[in-house]
Amino acid sequence: MFLKFSLRSVFYGAGGGNDIQWCFSQVKGAVDDDVAEDIISTVEFNHSGELLATGDKGGRVVIFQQEQENKIQSHSRGEYNVYSTFQSHEPEFDYLKSLEIEEKINKIRWLPQKNAAQFLLSTNDKTIKLWKISERDKRPEGYNLKEEDGRYRDPTTVTTLRVPVFRPMDLMVEASPRRIFANAHTYHINSISINSDYETYLSADDLRINLWHLEITDRSFNIVDIKPANMEELTEVITAAEFHPNSCNTFVYSSSKGTIRLCDMRASALCDRHSKLFEEPEDPSNRSFFSEIISSISDVKFSHSGRYMMTRDYLSVKIWDLNMENRPVETYQVHEYLRSKLCSLYENDCIFDKFECCWNGSDSVVMTGSYNNFFRMFDRNTKRDITLEASRENNKPRTVLKPRKVCASGKRKKDEISVDSLDFNKKILHTAWHPKENIIAVATTNNLYIFQDKVN
Amino acid sequence: MFARGLKRKCAEDEEAVPAYSLQRQSLLDMSLVKLQLCHMLVEPNLCRSVLIANTVRQIQEEMTQDGSWCVPVPQTAGRASRDRLVSTEILCRSAREGARPAPDPGDPASELQVVPAAQAPGAPPGGAWDGDGPRENRGSFHKSLDQIFETLESQSPGAVEELFSDVDGSYYDLDAVLTGMVGGAKSGQDGLEAFASAAAPPPSASCKSDLGELDHVVEILVET
Numbered sequence: 001m002f003l004k005f006s007l008r009s010v011f012y013g014a015g016g017g018n019d020i021q022w023c024f025s026q027v028k029g030a031v032d033d034d035v036a037e038d039i040i041s042t043v044e045f046n047h048s049g050e051l052l053a054t055g056d057k058g059g060r061v062v063i064f065q066q067e068q069e070n071k072i073q074s075h076s077r078g079e080y081n082v083y084s085t086f087q088s089h090e091p092e093f094d095y096l097k098s099l100e101i102e103e104k105i106n107k108i109r110w111l112p113q114k115n116a117a118q119f120l121l122s123t124n125d126k127t128i129k130l131w132k133i134s135e136r137d138k139r140p141e142g143y144n145l146k147e148e149d150g151r152y153r154d155p156t157t158v159t160t161l162r163v164p165v166f167r168p169m170d171l172m173v174e175a176s177p178r179r180i181f182a183n184a185h186t187y188h189i190n191s192i193s194i195n196s197d198y199e200t201y202l203s204a205d206d207l208r209i210n211l212w213h214l215e216i217t218d219r220s221f222n223i224v225d226i227k228p229a230n231m232e233e234l235t236e237v238i239t240a241a242e243f244h245p246n247s248c249n250t251f252v253y254s255s256s257k258g259t260i261r262l263c264d265m266r267a268s269a270l271c272d273r274h275s276k277l278f279e280e281p282e283d284p285s286n287r288s289f290f291s292e293i294i295s296s297i298s299d300v301k302f303s304h305s306g307r308y309m310m311t312r313d314y315l316s317v318k319i320w321d322l323n324m325e326n327r328p329v330e331t332y333q334v335h336e337y338l339r340s341k342l343c344s345l346y347e348n349d350c351i352f353d354k355f356e357c358c359w360n361g362s363d364s365v366v367m368t369g370s371y372n373n374f375f376r377m378f379d380r381n382t383k384r385d386i387t388l389e390a391s392r393e394n395n396k397p398r399t400v401l402k403p404r405k406v407c408a409s410g411k412r413k414k415d416e417i418s419v420d421s422l423d424f425n426k427k428i429l430h431t432a433w434h435p436k437e438n439i440i441a442v443a444t445t446n447n448l449y450i451f452q453d454k455v456n
Numbered sequence: 457m458f459a460r461g462l463k464r465k466c467a468e469d470e471e472a473v474p475a476y477s478l479q480r481q482s483l484l485d486m487s488l489v490k491l492q493l494c495h496m497l498v499e500p501n502l503c504r505s506v507l508i509a510n511t512v513r514q515i516q517e518e519m520t521q522d523g524s525w526c527v528p529v530p531q532t533a534g535r536a537s538r539d540r541l542v543s544t545e546i547l548c549r550s551a552r553e554g555a556r557p558a559p560d561p562g563d564p565a566s567e568l569q570v571v572p573a574a575q576a577p578g579a580p581p582g583g584a585w586d587g588d589g590p591r592e593n594r595g596s597f598h599k600s601l602d603q604i605f606e607t608l609e610s611q612s613p614g615a616v617e618e619l620f621s622d623v624d625g626s627y628y629d630l631d632a633v634l635t636g637m638v639g640g641a642k643s644g645q646d647g648l649e650a651f652a653s654a655a656a657p658p659p660s661a662s663c664k665s666d667l668g669e670l671d672h673v674v675e676i677l678v679e680t
Contacts, residue, residue, distance in 0.1 A: 072663075187502055206503060235510055237503045237506050289483060289515060290511070292507065292511070296507060343483065410461060
């Protein structure tokens with residue numbers, strides 16, 4: 001079923017049936033969008049949704065924690081407040097190539113919680129790190145040989161023996177690097193994905209995918225290698241990769257030519273032969289010199305159920321049934337009005353922007369970002385879509401977001417914005433959806449917006 | 457510089473120049489500039505480079521089929537025509553790559569190439585794409601750079617090497633400027649207003665004005 005959404009489709013707004021009304025909840029980050037290091041480069045909820053991690057261009061990770069719900073004021077869910085901030089990666093210099101390695105965090109992935117501590121993987125272009133985030137809310141007091149401030153006591157004054165006891169202290173959250181997985185990638189890492197066995201994970205760069213064990217840092221297995229013998233023949237690169245949420249032997253990777261390959265690690269050590277190849281035939285009526293570029297897949301995400309996967313290319317979001325390789329089962333146009341502007345977008349490099357996409361917890365709605373700080377949601381059941389804006393203008397808590405509309409051509413109605421007025425510097429590349437609730441995190445250039453559905 | 461570079465390849469087409477052909481040509485030029493600018497970055501984005509290179513190849517293939525791609529006469533040592541079909545790898549390499557002898561220039565489908573230039577002494581290893589292989593001599597990047605920087609007073613390849621012998625911070629600033637130029641993002645214009653106004657004329661019009669500014673900036677670079 002090929003579904004195309006025209007801009008003439010009517011949005012059923014506030015009060016319309018089962019539609020969610022999205023409200024502003026919080027915004028994090030500086031008001032002045034000037035600091036390059038603050039540019040958010042990745043956003044990820046943990047498995048319970050209690051923690052929300054962001055990575056930025058300066059190599060920092062900031063983790064927000066949701067407050068426990070206030071039972072009295074049940075009009076909104078708990079707020080997210082800063083829980084931990086740490087410097088994950090530092091800039092490095094590759095002396096052999098005379099190239100600087102950026103500290104920008106490309107991806108963060110959480111491990112499921114096994115004990116009191118939280119673990120996440122964060123990666124820049126070259127190195128993946130496993131971080132342990134643990135809380136300390138007690139400290140030992142009553143040492144025999146030390147004063148409370150740490151100075152050593154004069155041993156001759158020690159006349160009794162006592163056992164130090166733990167006393168409460170202000171909560172301290174510590175992040176420590178537990179593993180560093182380095183020197184396995186020649187090209188830039190674009191994806192990391194934790195296996196459902198919770199013991200291994202994959203990391204993908206432009207040409208290769210490696211499989212790691214979380215405990216072992218000095219070696220990894222190369223499972224995909226698409227580097228041609230002669231680099232002059234290179235015409236396709238890997239753009240994203242992900243493990244299947246349930247089958248620990250299955251993963252997919254997408255390419256710059258708009259294909260997705262599903263691989264089974266049981267088939268062979270080097271998964272160069274795919275088990276399935278997902279590719280939609282090109283629409284000849286839409287062919288242009290930019291066809292390949294806009295078909296390049298910027299993100300691939302399995303549904304929580306594992307039955308579907310979603311891909312994002314420049315203009316659309318596609319849902320694929322893993323049992324059907326020759327075309328997607330659903331296609332949603334994100335900003336079709338840009339199709340006539342591709343040459344300009346090529347000129348200003350916007351055509352190379354890599355938008356991510358995400359599923360809601362029940363796999364019924366998908367979300368992705370666009371320009372002008374707009375983001376889009378598509379309800380797979382009702383087939384309705386909505387465009388919302390992340391802006392500080394409507395930042396009173398519980399303000400319902402007004403749907404936005406872009407006027408492609410012709411007479412612009414009131415409240416519509418014309419394509420030519422869109423700000424292409426304001427792009428929403430990273431979005432995340434709480435695994436269980438209708439809470440979303442949307443990253444503009446250096447601000448993080450949190451929206452919730454209206455709770456009555 | 458670019459105004460000169462945009463002249464028609466085949467003189468006989470000059471009277472009846474179709475708009476599509478002009479647009480295609482300017483797209484080709486724009487793509488080549490983008491690839492050349494790759495070399496000024498610290499480590500170019502491989503995905504972007506591959507996509508641009510594929511676009512260039514598509515255009516060149518179509519132009520070959522059209523017959524509007526004139527196979528150049530074998531040239532003497534010196535400036536090589538930018539019109540050659542270029543291999544992906546040649547199109548995007550680090551600024552410091554060395555040179556390699558050219559394959560037969562009469563074959564338009566062959567990979568590149570162009571007159572060898574002198575090798576930069578002590579050039580650091582690795583091209584933009586080949587991050588880990590042994591450093592072989594590849595096709596001449598210097599020549600294609602030479603075409604871009606036509607305003608160089610001294611036309612010897614050695615001057616080009618000197619230009620890139622020590623990349624410092626000023627190049628990164630230039631990159632920001634040039635990217636802005638090529639992207640047509642003039643100060644104060646955030647969106648596509650620049651292009652909306654150029655909507656009636658073909659894209660090449662705005663490209664040319666931007667490229668004219670690029671020319672100016674390049675002249676400044678060369679003179680420092």
